[in-house]
Amino acid sequence: xxxxxxxxxxxxxxxxxxxxxxxxxxxxLIFDLFIGKERKSYLGWYSLAGVLGAAILTYxxxxxxxAFFSGTFLLDPFSLFFKFVFYIACGLGILLSINYLKVExxxxxxxxxxxxxxxxxxxxxxxxxxxxxxYLGLELMALSIYILAGFMxxxxxxxxxxxxxxxxxxxxxxxxxYGMSLLYGLxxxxxxxxxxxxLQKADLANxxxxxxxxxxxxxxxxxxxxVPFHMWVPDVYEGAPTSVTAFMSAGPKVAGFAxxxxxxxxxxxxxxxxSSAIIAGLAVLTMGVGNVLALSQTNIKRMLAxxxxxxxxxxxxxxxxxxxxxxxxxxxxxxxxxxxNMGAFGIVIMLRKAGARGEEITDYAGLGKTNKMAAFLMxxxxxxxxxxxxxxxxxxxFYIFKAAVQAxxxxxxxxGVLFSAVSAYFYLRVIMVMYMSEPQGKFxxxxxxxxxxxxxVSVLAVVFIGVxxxxxxxxxxxxxxxxxxx
Amino acid sequence: MLELIPNQLGYPLLSLLILVPVAGSLILLxxxxxxxxxxxxxxxxxxxxxxCVPLLVNFNxxxxxxQFGEVRPWIAAWNIQYKVGIDGISILFVALTALLTTIxxxxxxxxxxxxxxxxxxxxLFLETGMIGVFISLDLFLxxxxxxxxxxxxxxxxxxxxGPNRLYATIKFFxxxxxxxxxxxxxxxxxxQTAGHTFxxxxxxxxxxSYIFQLWVFAAFxxxxxxxxxxxxxxxxxxxxxxxxxxxxxxxxxxxxxxMGAYGFLRFSLPFFPDATLSAMPYIMWLSxxxxxxxxxxxxxxxxxxxxxxxxxxxxxxxxxxxxxxLNSQGLEGGILQMLNHxxxxxxLFLAVGIIYERTHTRMIxxxxxxxxxxxxxxxxxxxxxxxxxxxPGTNGFxxxxxxxxxxxxxxxPYAVIASIGIILGAGYMxxxxxxxxxxxxxxxxxxxxxxxxxREIVAALPLVILVFVVGxxxxxxxxxxxxxxxxxxxxxxxxxxxxxxxxxxxxxxIGK
Numbered sequence: 001x002x003x004x005x006x007x008x009x010x011x012x013x014x015x016x017x018x019x020x021x022x023x024x025x026x027x028x029l030i031f032d033l034f035i036g037k038e039r040k041s042y043l044g045w046y047s048l049a050g051v052l053g054a055a056i057l058t059y060x061x062x063x064x065x066x067a068f069f070s071g072t073f074l075l076d077p078f079s080l081f082f083k084f085v086f087y088i089a090c091g092l093g094i095l096l097s098i099n100y101l102k103v104e105x106x107x108x109x110x111x112x113x114x115x116x117x118x119x120x121x122x123x124x125x126x127x128x129x130x131x132x133x134x135y136l137g138l139e140l141m142a143l144s145i146y147i148l149a150g151f152m153x154x155x156x157x158x159x160x161x162x163x164x165x166x167x168x169x170x171x172x173x174x175x176x177x178y179g180m181s182l183l184y185g186l187x188x189x190x191x192x193x194x195x196x197x198x199l200q201k202a203d204l205a206n207x208x209x210x211x212x213x214x215x216x217x218x219x220x221x222x223x224x225x226x227v228p229f230h231m232w233v234p235d236v237y238e239g240a241p242t243s244v245t246a247f248m249s250a251g252p253k254v255a256g257f258a259x260x261x262x263x264x265x266x267x268x269x270x271x272x273x274x275s276s277a278i279i280a281g282l283a284v285l286t287m288g289v290g291n292v293l294a295l296s297q298t299n300i301k302r303m304l305a306x307x308x309x310x311x312x313x314x315x316x317x318x319x320x321x322x323x324x325x326x327x328x329x330x331x332x333x334x335x336x337x338x339x340x341n342m343g344a345f346g347i348v349i350m351l352r353k354a355g356a357r358g359e360e361i362t363d364y365a366g367l368g369k370t371n372k373m374a375a376f377l378m379x380x381x382x383x384x385x386x387x388x389x390x391x392x393x394x395x396x397x398f399y400i401f402k403a404a405v406q407a408x409x410x411x412x413x414x415x416g417v418l419f420s421a422v423s424a425y426f427y428l429r430v431i432m433v434m435y436m437s438e439p440q441g442k443f444x445x446x447x448x449x450x451x452x453x454x455x456x457v458s459v460l461a462v463v464f465i466g467v468x469x470x471x472x473x474x475x476x477x478x479x480x481x482x483x484x485x486x
Numbered sequence: 487m488l489e490l491i492p493n494q495l496g497y498p499l500l501s502l503l504i505l506v507p508v509a510g511s512l513i514l515l516x517x518x519x520x521x522x523x524x525x526x527x528x529x530x531x532x533x534x535x536x537x538c539v540p541l542l543v544n545f546n547x548x549x550x551x552x553q554f555g556e557v558r559p560w561i562a563a564w565n566i567q568y569k570v571g572i573d574g575i576s577i578l579f580v581a582l583t584a585l586l587t588t589i590x591x592x593x594x595x596x597x598x599x600x601x602x603x604x605x606x607x608x609x610l611f612l613e614t615g616m617i618g619v620f621i622s623l624d625l626f627l628x629x630x631x632x633x634x635x636x637x638x639x640x641x642x643x644x645x646x647x648g649p650n651r652l653y654a655t656i657k658f659f660x661x662x663x664x665x666x667x668x669x670x671x672x673x674x675x676x677x678q679t680a681g682h683t684f685x686x687x688x689x690x691x692x693x694x695s696y697i698f699q700l701w702v703f704a705a706f707x708x709x710x711x712x713x714x715x716x717x718x719x720x721x722x723x724x725x726x727x728x729x730x731x732x733x734x735x736x737x738x739x740x741x742x743x744x745m746g747a748y749g750f751l752r753f754s755l756p757f758f759p760d761a762t763l764s765a766m767p768y769i770m771w772l773s774x775x776x777x778x779x780x781x782x783x784x785x786x787x788x789x790x791x792x793x794x795x796x797x798x799x800x801x802x803x804x805x806x807x808x809x810x811x812l813n814s815q816g817l818e819g820g821i822l823q824m825l826n827h828x829x830x831x832x833x834l835f836l837a838v839g840i841i842y843e844r845t846h847t848r849m850i851x852x853x854x855x856x857x858x859x860x861x862x863x864x865x866x867x868x869x870x871x872x873x874x875x876x877x878p879g880t881n882g883f884x885x886x887x888x889x890x891x892x893x894x895x896x897x898x899p900y901a902v903i904a905s906i907g908i909i910l911g912a913g914y915m916x917x918x919x920x921x922x923x924x925x926x927x928x929x930x931x932x933x934x935x936x937x938x939x940x941r942e943i944v945a946a947l948p949l950v951i952l953v954f955v956v957g958x959x960x961x962x963x964x965x966x967x968x969x970x971x972x973x974x975x976x977x978x979x980x981x982x983x984x985x986x987x988x989x990x991x992x993x994x995x996i997g998k
Contacts, residue, residue, distance in 0.1 A: 368601075368645075383637055388663075389630040398626075398670070402564070405674040413674065417667035424663050428640070428656060436644045436652055470561050477563055 024050030032109025093247035099448035161239030179215025223256035237305035246345030286313030343458035366439025527606030550973035574970035672705030703761035713746030732839025776803030777907035816892020823885035
């Protein structure tokens with residue numbers, strides 16, 4: 001008996017971290033029944049412990065690589081890198097949620113369980129060696145987040161967000177499956193390595209292949225919020241509970257880039273010439289629409305929604321380059337983006353108090369006087385999102401544009417830097433309101449230890465990576481190994 | 487060929503120059519009391535100024551090489567180093583930066599009462615950025631400092647500025663950023679072409695193709711021309727100056743706008759000599775136009791600060807005229823004029839700040855006849871006015887004269903038209919002085935003006951001394967920069983031999 005258990009444990013060893021998150025998530029659902037309303041935050045800390053445990057397990061897997069479960073599940077530096085980003089997104093997301101859920105009076109255990117399920121879905125996506133695994137991970141993630149987006153049941157905006165996200169998400173999943181089935185029909189396999197092997201020998205001038213590629217770009221583009229598949233983003237980001245928005249802007253988007261890289265830089269590598277041109281076009285559109293529409297927003301969540309579209313555009317530039325540096329610049333970028341964006345959302349969450357929504361940019365008036373610390377942190381996050389040194393945002397953008405120039409995409413780099421100059425306007429407006437206008441009445445912030453931890457972690461990371469990017473950069477470069485580009 | 491002479495002082499002088507203000511701003515984070523914050527800010531800026539003494543004493547002006555060099559690995563994956571060094575050109579600006587920052591602290595003593603600590607932090611952070619720009623020998627490092635200066639300057643104007651500060655500060659930020667980001671792409675292209683290096687000294691020795699030079703020269707040019715600012719990229723400057731607090735104006739006029747010209751000297755000329763030669767006539771004409779246009783606009787101003795801002799456009803035209811004359815007189819005059827402009831325009835903004843603190847108006851019409859009430863102030867303003875005009879015996883003369891000489895050698899009409907600018911300059915400055923200081927007091931508020939106090943005299947005195955020292959003995963500055971400048975000219979000429987026939991034809995057709 002025990003040997004069977006041992007064998008089973010050995011068999012599932014590659015997915016220990018995912019298994020832990022699922023187990024913790026399920027046990028949260030059970031504990032939830034016995035924990036009073038006042039103590040729900042314990043579940044948050046418990047979930048956070050689960051994430052940390054999974055992170056430690058993943059850390060121990062460093063150097064482990066190979067394909068498991070008949071090649072459907074890959075362990076390589078590439079997937080491990082993304083898993084760490086997901087842990088950061090989920091961990092910070094939980095820390096941001098604990099107090100916020102209390103304020104919104106939606107503190108229920110399912111919330112944490114869903115976050116853990118979503119995270120394990122993303123991890124599955126990053127590790128997918130097969131289109132089916134990829135789809136499973138994606139749906140696990142997406143379904144959890146549909147519910148999270150509508151978690152404020154009594155709030156119309158939240159309901160609208162959930163419905164909109166669900167309907168459009170389902171639609172994009174359909175397109176993805178269509179693309180996948182075409183790909184399967186052509187290549188006879190759903191295995192990514194198999195597809196690559198087939199394409200290396202096949203005649204690439206096949207319109208059906210082209211169609212399949214486009215369908216995959218469309219559906220992944222939906223997940224990373226690339227223009228013109230971004231229509232859902234502003235409404236969903238605005239309506240969803242802010243902590244979910246923070247998580248959504250980092251987690252699923254990063255997961256989307258994980259599969260984009262895995263599919264387009266690895267499996268469909270022979271089609272690079274075609275996909276690169278399309279992705280470059282999407283990048284221009286995404287940077288343009290995201291940055292330009294962000295200019296006129298008055299609601300900070302909507303502004304950050306458009307900003308997150310724009311940032312997807314920068315990351316797409318790295319993807320369009322498609323080189324070793326291009327791919328690793330995407331890795332570095334999504335990590336930095338997750339940190340600074342979640343930090344910014346942390347401040348947004350601080351302004352949400354019972355009785356005051358704190359979502360309008362004008363609500364930040366005079367924050368530099370009334371709460372110096374919060375304003376200073378927001379200042380750093382805003383400069384980082386703009387990409388001004390010495391913050392991490394600059395390092396991320398620098399690497400992206402460096403990779404683009406290296407791949408002879410100078411025009412794309414020029415477009416990118418110009419739009420990033422445009423973006424300065426709306427990020428600086430937040431600073432302007434905080435520091436250069438007078439406070440309108442007194443307000444106190446919803447501070448909490450959990451929130452403070454999240455903010456300190458993200459601000460230290462943003463400044464540290466900005467000043468000394470060497471280690472993180474080397475790690476990102478080393479993590480490309482699994483993509484077969486080296 | 488330039489080399490980096492390692493620092494032999496036994497202590498990392500240049501790194502200290504970068505770190506002292508940073509350390510100061512970190513320590514200031516923990517000081518809550520406004521008075522204490524002022525003292526701490528001033529103390530750190532004085533330490534920085536004191537560090538310039540061993541710098542100037544140990545600098546060997548007979549060498550063109552980069553001295554006090556420090557090299558440390560930083561981001562190995564991108565071949566980026568922490569590489570700093572200083573030559574006869576940059577050393578002068580480092581010293582000027584330290585001096586003007588200290589003066590800014592002193593003039594803000596009473597003018598800034600709101601968020602004093604944050605103000606001091608911003609100034610110190612800015613100082614690090616400015617010093618860093620002048621001593622970086624790695625393009626990535628340079629760009630980091632170049633861009634990070636935007637943050638404190640944006641806040642200085644936006645938080646402590648005048649009524650229309652929001653418009654001014656965002657305009658300043660967006661203009662400068664738009665220029666710099668294109669330079670970033672240029673830097674990346676240079677990196678890509680010159681063998682994956684950001685090392686300034688290595689890139690200087692790389693010969694880029696002519697077409698490449700033209701493109702990247704244009705990208706760098708935009709960034710530097712906006713910073714200088716050259717016509718037609720100057721429109722942010724009057725707004726920024728008018729709204730900035732006195733300290734911000736002094737730094738902006740004294741150091742920040744010099745960085746554009748410094749960028750031309752340090753990067754554009756040695757990296758892209760062929761493109762420089764091709765662009766020379768255009769840039770010379772732009773400079774000449776800026777001289778006349780700035781002066782013309784200055785005549786029309788009713789706002790004290792705006793007038794000085796437009797005079798800066800005019801004076802910086804002289805600087806770029808000298809630099810792109812590409813001969814030793816022009817270059818040395820241009821560099822000296824950068825320093826002079828830093829001193830005299832810094833002092834002019836100081837003068838405006840002193841009087842503004844008392845009257846809270848910048849309108850020239852609100853003054854008149856104040857010489858009788860505030861004799862020390864009037865004398866100070868007179869000395870600075872004369873220096874700005876370029877009267878022989880003051881620093882302005884010894885800067886402008888070699889520039890005109892250099893420009894004349896290049897193509898006589900440049901010098902002829904630019905001389906008209908000098909006459910115009912005398913016109914608007916003397917007219918300004920007359921309207922402010924002479925005549926009868928028309929504004930009753932000026933009846934009980936108090937003269938400059940000790941603190942203000944202490945702030946003004948070093949600048950006045952510099953006006954005369956440089957004016958009477960310009961060699962003090964020429965001696966330091968001479969080796970570096972002649973090396974630069976040699977370098978440009980040696981590298982530019984490959985100038986294609988087409989470009990030569992263009993430059994002949996337009997220039998001569």
